[in-house]
Amino acid sequence: MHDIKPPLQILLLGAQNENQEVKVNKNIAISESGFIFNPGTGDSFSTNSIGQEVIRMLNEGKTRDEITQGILGRYEVEKGILEKDLDDYFFMLGTYHIVHNG
Amino acid sequence: MLPYERPIITRYNPGITNKFGSRVDYFPFTQIDGVPVKKLIEAYGSPCFVLSERTIRDTYRNALRAFSTRYPKVQFAWSYKTNYLNAVCQVFHQEGAWAEVVSMFEYQKAILNGVPGEQILFNGPDKTADDLRIALQNNSLIHIDHFDELYLLSEIVRDSGKKARVAIRINMDTGVYPQWDRFGFNYENETAWEAVQKIMGQPNMILTGLHCHIGTYMLSTRAYHLAATKLAQLALRIKGQYGHRIAYIDIGGGFASGNTLKGSYLQGSDIIPTMDDYAEAISTALLGSGIPTAELPSLYLEAGRALIDDAGYLLGSVVAIKRLSDGRRATIMDFGVNLLFTSFWYDHRITPAQEFSRHTEDMVVYGPLCMNIDVVRENISLPLLNRGDHVVVHRVGAYNMTQWMQFISMRPNVVMIDCEGGVHLVRARETVDTLNQQEQTPDHLQKIQ
Ligand SMILES: Cc1ncc(COP(=O)(O)O)c(C=O)c1O
Numbered sequence: 350m351h352d353i354k355p356p357l358q359i360l361l362l363g364a365q366n367e368n369q370e371v372k373v374n375k376n377i378a379i380s381e382s383g384f385i386f387n388p389g390t391g392d393s394f395s396t397n398s399i400g401q402e403v404i405r406m407l408n409e410g411k412t413r414d415e416i417t418q419g420i421l422g423r424y425e426v427e428k429g430i431l432e433k434d435l436d437d438y439f440f441m442l443g444t445y446h447i448v449h450n451g
Numbered sequence: 452m453l454p455y456e457r458p459i460i461t462r463y464n465p466g467i468t469n470k471f472g473s474r475v476d477y478f479p480f481t482q483i484d485g486v487p488v489k490k491l492i493e494a495y496g497s498p499c500f501v502l503s504e505r506t507i508r509d510t511y512r513n514a515l516r517a518f519s520t521r522y523p524k525v526q527f528a529w530s531y532k533t534n535y536l537n538a539v540c541q542v543f544h545q546e547g548a549w550a551e552v553v554s555m556f557e558y559q560k561a562i563l564n565g566v567p568g569e570q571i572l573f574n575g576p577d578k579t580a581d582d583l584r585i586a587l588q589n590n591s592l593i594h595i596d597h598f599d600e601l602y603l604l605s606e607i608v609r610d611s612g613k614k615a616r617v618a619i620r621i622n623m624d625t626g627v628y629p630q631w632d633r634f635g636f637n638y639e640n641e642t643a644w645e646a647v648q649k650i651m652g653q654p655n656m657i658l659t660g661l662h663c664h665i666g667t668y669m670l671s672t673r674a675y676h677l678a679a680t681k682l683a684q685l686a687l688r689i690k691g692q693y694g695h696r697i698a699y700i701d702i703g704g705g706f707a708s709g710n711t712l713k714g715s716y717l718q719g720s721d722i723i724p725t726m727d728d729y730a731e732a733i734s735t736a737l738l739g740s741g742i743p744t745a746e747l748p749s750l751y752l753e754a755g756r757a758l759i760d761d762a763g764y765l766l767g768s769v770v771a772i773k774r775l776s777d778g779r780r781a782t783i784m785d786f787g788v789n790l791l792f793t794s795f796w797y798d799h800r801i802t803p804a805q806e807f808s809r810h811t812e813d814m815v816v817y818g819p820l821c822m823n824i825d826v827v828r829e830n831i832s833l834p835l836l837n838r839g840d841h842v843v844v845h846r847v848g849a850y851n852m853t854q855w856m857q858f859i860s861m862r863p864n865v866v867m868i869d870c871e872g873g874v875h876l877v878r879a880r881e882t883v884d885t886l887n888q889q890e891q892t893p894d895h896l897q898k899i900q
Contacts, residue, residue: 385460393463397810397835400458426455437774438458444778445462 370451371439373407377447390446399424403438407448413439456808457835480802480843483764484868488804491766491866492841496880498767498786500852500865504542506762507848508870511546514758517726521734524749528572530704531557533755533849534763538867538877540564543758551753555582562589572701572751574620574662576600576634583607587615594618594662594701596635601649608655618660618701619646623681625665625674634664638681647685651693658695661685664703664753668712668796672724672732678702679733683740686748701751702733708760710797710846719797726757756849763848765791766804769840770819780814782836787818787825790863791847792854794827801827804841807834820859857881 378386383401385394396404399420406416413435420431442448481488484503491501511527518525528551529543535557540550541564550561553575561571568589576596578586583604586593588611595601595617608615620635621643636643650658661682665674679702686697706729711719737750767786775781788794801816811832818825827844836842855862861881866874 394460395463395810396460397456397458397808399456400460403458423453424455425452431455434457438460440774441460441778445460447460 370410370412371407371442371448372451373404373448374446379404385447387446392445394445394447400438403435404442404447456810457837459810459812459835461810461812476800476802479805479807480845481804483843485872486868486874488766488841488843491874492768494874495864495866495876497841498765498784498790498863500790500847500863501764501766502536502539502848502865502867502877503762503764504867505870507539507542507759508546510758510761511543511548514726514730514752514754515547517730518734518750518752521730522737522750523747525752526699526749527752527754527758528570528701529758530753530755531560532853533704534759534852535560536852536865536877537564538875539759539848539852555579555585558582558586558591569616572618572662572753574664574753580607584611587611587613590616592616592618592659594620594660595646595650596620598646598649601646605653605656608653613655615656616659617650617656618658618662618699619643619650620662620664621682621685623663623665623678625671625677627666627669627671627674631664631666635662638685643685644688647689651689651695658689658697660699660701660748660751661697662701662703662751665705667705668707668756669705670707670723672728675702675729676732676736679736680740683737683742687741690742690746696746697748699749699751700737701753704753704755704757706754706757708756708846708849710756710760710793710799713796713798715798759848760846761848763846763851765844765847765851767842767844769836769838769842771838772836775815780812781817782814782833783817783819784827784842785819786844786863787820787827789818789820789825789856789858789860790851791818791827791844792851792856793847793849797846798828798831799847800845801831801833802843802845803834803836804843810835852878857886861885 376388383396383398385396403416406419417431417435421428483501484505491499515527526549528549529540530551532553544564544566549570550566551572551574552558552561558571558573568591571591572594573586573591574594578600580603584607587607593604593615604615621638622632622635623638624630636646647658650656663678663682665678682700686700689695689697707723709720709723737747765786767784770783770785773781811834813830813832816828816831818827852865864876864880865878867877868874
């Protein structure tokens with residue numbers, strides 16, 4: 350028997366669709382040092398500097414594709430690896446209710 | 452271009468005891484005794500076991516010092532099952548250790564290593580008539596485990612005309628539960644005394660020693676104090692009843708190594724007694740037992756894990772990084788429980804072998820076997836790892852290189868770094884030929900058609 354309810358990952362995979370916009374939820378606070386606070390849930394997180402850059406670009410309204418290009422232009426990384434890592438990062442941002450599909 | 456690091460996000464769990472453990476290594480572990488991990492992997496492959504001869508010698512000397520500064524007659528016997536690679540055994544024998552074996556296979560290894568027969572302690576519940584004959588011939592110390600063995604040995608000595616030097620293994624209540632009562636003769640219910648009486652009645656058996664091995668990874672020094680006290684009382688009773696002096700008391704092994712037991716919130720190295728603590732508990736028991744100083748028995752020790760765990764490392768590499776369905780990070784290594792049997796008992800410390808940033812991730816570490824049980828660490832906090840990165844697993848010297856499984860993949864190379872930094876292959880990796888050479892395929896199955 351198959352589970353007919355679409356699992357969380359599938360819903361979130363939508364967020365990874367290059368054409369779809371991902372937006373940072375309202376009220377999410379990010380400090381210089383990568384400390385993230387979600388007043389809605391009371392949860393706090395930390396992210397590394399590349400993670401901060403990604404969130405900053407999201408706040409600037411950049412698309413997934415623009416973010417990928419932005420990082421590829423500045424960091425020593427292959428596109429395939431970056432795509433896989435971004436998929437995972439966006440998945441976790443969604444899981445933690447920091448972003449939503451715009 | 453800037454160096455790349457995967458983007459990560461970690462949730463803080465304030466106030467909740469962190470099951471991933473708060474302590475992570477702050478520095479990469481890039482070399483062992485001055486030899487770069489990277490070089491070792493280049494030359495010997497990944498995974499690969501590495502042994503430090505210097506650490507073995509230092510650990511042994513520290514243990515010998517701890518006991519021999521407190522007690523006049525001390526003799527260690529290397530517990531072969533813990534690690535019976537010949538190179539390892541020889542380091543211990545060069546340091547003065549005898550051999551403690553529990554099977555004819557181990558016995559033969561000791562003989563082939565050049566250990567004189569009379570310096571082999573033969574333990575274990577499964578000695579065959581042939582095993583006993585060989586041990587008798589070589590004047591080895593036979594540690595009798597049960598009455599069936601006692602009767603068998605008594606028949607063998609009767610026919611041989613030789614005298615057997617024997618000890619009995621004794622189990623007892625030392626306040627540690629569950630009690631290890633399946634080996635040897637029980638102290639409290641007088642079975643041990645019955646065994647003594649039977650042996651004293653045998654003209655061809657000399658009751659030379661009293662042996663116990665009360666458990667393994669024992670955190671209580673008090674248990675050793677009790678064990679030593681009880682064996683000393685038995686020695687006194689034998690002296691009183693028969694006028695016979697027991698030549699040695701063998702306290703076995705069981706001293707803890709610095710590994711962290713599964714489920715323990717405290718790091719093993721922070722809570723285990725030191726060798727000095729164990730030595731103090733045992734020596735004061737013997738010295739205070741009432742046995743006259745001139746008649747004190749020798750103290751034999753069969754420490755295993757405490758003498759070799761620290762000297763062993765397993766080098767490995769990251770095969771893949773995954774995200775599990777519940778969001779947890781999973782890292783797959785090229786070594787699993789096939790090589791790291793002790794990951795069933797311990798939360799082994801794992802350190803990356805290359806530079807990393809201050810960010811860490813909580814994760815499960817899996818081995819490469821296609822099986823659910825292949826979990827190296829259920830929860831560990833590690834710096835960000837990428838495919839191909841190298842890691843070092845610490846304190847794997849005991850039991851892994853003897854209990855490893857040839858399952859799905861082959862056993863890897865084992866190397867030893869000598870005290871001058873020279874690297875020696877001490878056991879070559881197995882290949883398909885290693886296995887195939889044991890097999891025989893019937894003629895009619897030689898071909899598929
Ligand atoms: C009789 C005997 N002696 C010594 C040892 C070594 O034990 P450990 O490694 O706990 O010191 C064992 C291990 O099982 C044993 O059975």
